[in-house]
Amino acid sequence: MKKSRLFKPAMLSLAVSSAIFASQAYAQQELNPNPDEDVEVIAVKGIRGSLIRAQAVKMDNSSIVEAISAEDIGKLPDSSIAESLARLPGMAGERVGGRTSGISVRGFKEDFIGTSLNGRELIGIGDNRGVEFDLYPAEIMTGATIYKSVDASLMVQGVGGTVDLQTVRPLASQETLTLTGTLERGGNDSDNPEFDNKGHRYALSFVEKFADDTIGVALALASTESPRNERKYGVWGYGDNNGALIPFGLDTQAISRVLERDTISGIFQWRPTENWDIVVDVLDIDYSDSGVIRGFIEPFELNTASLTGSGATASGIQTNVNPVLRTDPAQKDGELQTFGLNVKYYLNDSWSVALDVAESDSSKRDLRGESYAGLARNGAALAPGDQRTRNFNMSPDGIMFSDSNGLEAFADPSLLQLTGPQPWGGGLANLADQFETDVLRADGEPYDYFNAQDGFLNFADFEEELTTVRFETFGLVDWGIVNEVNFGFRYSDRVKSKDNKGFFATASSYPDSTAIPSDYLYNGLADLTWAGLGQVVAYDGFAPYNDGEYILNDAGLLEPDRLGDTYTVEEETTTLFAKFDFETDVAGFFVTGNFGAQYVQTDQSSTGFIGVVGSNFKVCDADDDGAIDTSCITSIDDDYSHFLPSLNVNVELDEKRYVRFAASKTISRARIDQMKASGFVKFDQNINLIAIPNTPEAVDTYGTPWSKSQGNPRLRPLEANNFDLSFENYFEDEGYVSLALFYKDLVNWTRDGNQTIDFTNDPTNDGANYFIPGFHDRIVGSDGLVGPDGTEYAPGTYLTPPDLGTFSFFEDGLEGEVKGAEVTAQVPLNKVADFLEGFGLAGSATFIDGELEDGTAIPGQSDRVYSVTAYYENGGFEVRVAATDRSEFLTYQRGGSNKIDAATRDAITQVDAQISYDFADSGIQYLEGLRVSLQGQNLTDELEETRDSNGLVTLRREFGPSYLLNLNYSFY
Template identity: 35%
Template sequence: MMRFKPSVLTLALFAAGVSMYSHGAEEAVTAKSADEAVKSQDAKAEDQAIEVIQVTGIRRSLQESQATKMANSSVVEAISAEDIGKLPDVSIAESLARLPGVAAQRLDGRANVISIRGLGPDFTTATLNGREQATVNDNRGVEFDQYPSELLNQVVVYKTPDATLMTQSIGGTVDMQTIRPLAHGQQTFVVGARGEYNDLGALNSDSTDKGYRFNFSYVDQFLDDTLGVAVGYARMSSPNQEERWQAWGYPELDYNANNPKVLGGAKPFVRSSELQRDGVLAVLEYQPNDKFHSLLDLYYSKFDDQQLLRGIEIPGQWGAGWGNSGITANKSTDGLVTEGTINDAAVVVRNDVNTREADALSVGWNNQYQINDSWTVEADIALSRANRTDIGMESYSGTGRGNGNGATDTLGFVYDGDGRYQFSHNLDYADAALIKLGGPFSWGNPVGPDSQDGFINKPEIDDEIKSMRLAAEYMIDAGAIRNITFGLNYTERDKSKMDQGFYLTLKDYPAMITVPSQYLLAPTSLDFFGMGDMLSYDSLAFYNDGHYIETSADSVDLSRATNSWKVYEEVTTAFVKLDLDTSIGDMPLTGNFGLQAVDTDQSSDGTVASVEDGKVVKTPISAGDSYLEWLPSMNLSLEVAEDQVVRLAAARTLTRARMDKMNANVNFSYNANPSDGVNWTGGGGNPELRPWLARQYDISYENYFADQGYFAIAAFYKDLENYVFNQNSDFNFGELFPDVPGNPIGNISQPQNGNGGYVRGVEATVQLDFGYFAQPLEGLGMYLSGTYNESEVKETADSEPSTLPGLSEKTFNATLYYENSGFEARISSRYRSDFLGEVTKISLQRENVNIMAETVVDAQIGYDFSESGIDALYGLSVLFQVNNLTNEPFISYFGDDKRFVRDYQNYGRNFMLGANYKF
């Protein structure tokens, strides 16, 4: 540990309130040692006649986070709860996004996944109490909105690893930590409730713009403070509304020599969602003596998201000849048609529904036993399980079945300057006699001509991680090496995706039908882009009542046949770490040297699919690989002056490949008479995909000039040994089909380990309490951080550089707060520049798109009546919060021209008013 000389207050806070895990080996301050530390500091305060002021709220949170950063041998950032059940923000991801080098990507208006040091969610590992978490998405990245912030005590981001970090990653590791009841040291009960409101209103008549949050936590100690118990529950029903402009793309309009680009088509809609989440936490801690410590923790969450999406899909230039008779351009500006008319236009009126049901379970049991003054042994077992079931339903209606049938409209459009368009129209799209159920376009023929009246996706994800760790620590009495830690960690992970999709055809086909009255709803307004009201109905109820014929997509669609997969991993890690405690002259030097040997056995079950006689034929396939990687690490901290430290770190790090790219699936086609002599072509996953590897180097300077004040600047360089690209390569189809005709060597496109590159950057952080400089400014403070990143990654040495997903060149965070005499106010802003983000596309698949720079501002104000002097109100606090105060949109775009907006999402503001009571 560092030989910093923190104040009495900081030491007491750190001992009593911070739950320090050593990457899953709970090295937290125990109940007795915490109590002794506090008593010792109280005694020192009395001896030194120092007045220890009770610090609460954001200042306590910042002090504890600073203490964690100071004490850790690695380069870390931390967020600490202001009180039990109260992290500084309404979600974990939003709190994380305020840390230097960390940026969040929003989903449906809420922060969802994060990037660390310019590396996206694929390069970030998340743990709960040091244990890797199963995930509900197609990959390994944790969606942080599934974890209630009310049930967490602290979150630590490890930017540099050591050998005892079993879940290291090239970007970083995020460890979410729950409370330790014995370290907490007193009986506490907290209950809180908040109401929530979205200022866009209920955009769909069957939705709500109001929600609520409720939580309680109970912590207690029994049997002479040898048994500790903590339980917590958090319930959230959060509304979200969205006005969404979505474009198909921008092809050229060939009407004169200039060839300006024009809107290819659009799918604008309004979305109303209600996210319900229940989280439960239980911790049982037992320490009967100074030698034995046992900790059992359980976390469970259930996550239900119901989304209603209603809008009108409008073919533009790409619809000429089937969706309309062409576009007349009235005005173009700088190569873009900014005013025009879509002639003889047909549209699709869409009443879509997305639902997601997901749950996650995490159980861990850790035991430590001190054999003697030199030896301590540890055993840890854990289970993490997650599953997800989605429904993504599309329901079509219009004026006639198939291309060229039914009433058409003349649609005018005007570019409004921010990437969206305003339309004018003549038809009444809310008229139930005009707009009827059925497919207006010839998009599919599952049971006959023009018979696609909708589509439904039903993907399911199951993920399970089982782990066991055995470790021992040997203390050394003298010398520069303080102790040696070594052990073995074993992990099994099974993840599968079952992707089902069905074409929907009305049972009344080929007729189009009027929406039955029992399903009709009040019209939905599309005034935000000028199309007035549209016909609205309960499409999911209509589907559930059996009005559609379902045709499995994987029987006729080759790509759908290879969307399902299973991936298995067995990872055995042997590790050793030497902790250093010495000095260079009169400068203390601490840190560690370590090594991991990581042995991996991976495999996948998948499908080989081809089309024969118009039908998809599927054959099972299994494949895999095994490998061994050596990962050395070093962390050194030199205290160059009192409370000033220079840190140096170097490591070889590993991030496992995306699980959805490790599948064994192959789809192919056979050409008997190819012009290039290649009979076989196809695409698929790669079960032999190796992990991303990097050699990384860090240097930082940290100056801790006050309990709640420090300055830090850091630089890092990550030398990527390889990267994963989709590449074409030779594939021996003769191994799959021994009797194949023609040349068995064909071409296949699949993810492969290609050339590497680098990521580098600098970070700076300033934390100030202005009361340190002048007493009248007591309680006023700020927290500022900024990061600059750059990268270069190439598929081959001669290829052009690729953009790294998640990398924003610049990120800035600023928080200004005032906290005094129970009153608290703060405003926070986070900025990230343009980046390549991952979003959902058709059939709930994922794709990378360009995301525009954004600045998100949140604010809150509150009062703690414990400072009021009114005994009856002691423990009561009230809080008012506004998320997305400036109503910042989320915008993605095509190519380099930001006028070519792909998606413009307007979320509005969410207001929350609530109260907490603690006793």
């Protein structure tokens, strides 16, 4: 029987052997106890060397994969692994705050792909399962392999694919000591005086071998401080006003943040004898993203007589201007630690066993304060509206202001008041007695809770733990066409929790207001002139919280949806797997591949709370003791199993030309926030909703003040049947073309469920009655009331709300499909003409057609994604320009009250470039380890925009380009 491999080991570079060892640490380890022998080192550096090594990984793998490979540890060209991944075929990056953070594979957001580090499942510090790829500095990585088809030994899977990140294996790598220093400068200056646009990165990478190359140690340290300055334009939507499209309200901010990240990666490898291989991995990441969001939020009122123009092109005067100057300090702090132990023992030349144990922990606090300032507390007398004006011009790109009057206080801290200028205190209704006062507003009525919100402190704490144990056996066999087997089991235990907290803030001066204390102020003003809003006072938004100026009330006692978003989810899985590798000749063609299956048993549970307002108007605190009532606690569990078969077939048409076919069933577990046991009952205090008649017909027509929402801990995983066909032609070590077709039959996806229930007799909660006299009812005021159905109610009429409302939940059963094609080419241009030696192109195009059966889009899916990198490398000099383009896509983001909201991102094209020189062949001895590079990111200053059906911008974010000067020195 013919015994060979798709790609001969003598052609592999040392970096390739290291990458393959890391990426297949469990599934496809070589049975040779001395895997470093007979490996030829290819002395090709720079981008060409990286492309050759990545191509070798792709060519030699039995699955359909993509790969990236660094020239050496610490030498990936990007600031995080996310930017490198986003350029690969079938991949697309999603920017968060101006940095590439999320990664989609074949149209599936990172929550629906598996992510591993050296083969072990990786956790993040976010709300869900998806990993924030910008958390991982490029300096600690040697590469990554992306599995688009799976085999039975791949434990970390997803319906979109698997991304396996790789760190160095010291006994399979060259010894090195490398220092890296990077200076960063943002293309946009900071609009906030307490921040600038300068940052830096420092890194040390060390690999050493001891005791006759039986002990290896690798250490990577990386520290990053990276600025981000953003200009955000937003509106509350547009409405038709006398033929012109005018915004309902404004949301314009100058945002400055600084990413601080400190990373330690350590690997210890020991081969005490030829039969043992022991590897210990440790990774520690401390992460902070802090800054300020400062700007105006306000309703918009038009002076109708001033209006000229129509549609999206108009001009006029805004009147009765009374903006809220929001100063929102933001602080996101997280840490992640992973520890792994892998022990492999070679029983003989044919059989080996391996044990892998890993523990990961992460925690994060995402905090955002709100501090309000304005002309005066809402309800106080102000100058007439026609003395508080701004001129404006409307266009499809939004609204621009000029020539304001009566707003001078926003640039004068002695005049600006630390108070809430708008009556946004409705959430304090349950504490109405606390804010009763004899002080009268300008309308002659006393100040009350509506006037009492001067800020808000909003934060969520996340914790996650993951423990995995894996034991397996590898063997070379002679079972007909089967030549290698791998079978074993894996156990994992994951626990993730979220604690959603918030506090209403009221200034100590209530019901009066005072100027902003001088010790809160920064030197200089914040700049909003780019929006026509002038310069505004800049002060420390945390200061009134830290010194006790704000009186705080726990929003958890007032907002049932906050307690209903606090939960713990636990999953235990046990997986049995077996994989069989084969090779044979069929009709003269050499055929290799594997088949196998996984059996996965899952036990999942969630503990949480049903947030409900009680008779004392507090949430789940009937006895006023500050503890959550036991009646609000809920716990739900379930168990199930899956059988996941897989097949990979590779046909060698002739030398270096292959057809690959793969078929598999894969799962991605449901989103964590959808699996929570928690839920809540909410009630809208709007009297017009309370006046809706108590009939099903009226509720269907006019709505209802009642709503209920709850997660579903019984959700099954998202499930797909996958089919892949790929043709690959490797015409030289640095060049190939491929065409891949894929089809995913989505047989289970989570969908939104809705049910009409009686809120006075809830069938989903043991017949609970949520109606509270004195809280959910109303007395019609002295002016009377006309209900939404036209019914007239005389003063003093007693109103109760309708009984019916909507219960929203999540359920299984949604189906769909995804069809796609990927075209990839990597071409050294000397194949076209000899004088183009050193020039090359690497590009791909991905086309996807897919949706769920209810017509909704799949999160992360762009219908088209293009990526191209043009490069030149010669004599140590290198230039590369990379561009990526993706069409619009659905995603989700952190919304109000720390919950998850859907969002649509516009199409984006991003261009990066790098120029570098490696002194290795310069002939200057003391500079031979030095490489200098200048990098530019987002060079075209690509905006993130969302437009409405009229083509008007509703949200625009501008981040500007960034520039990095990098010095990399290898001592050996």
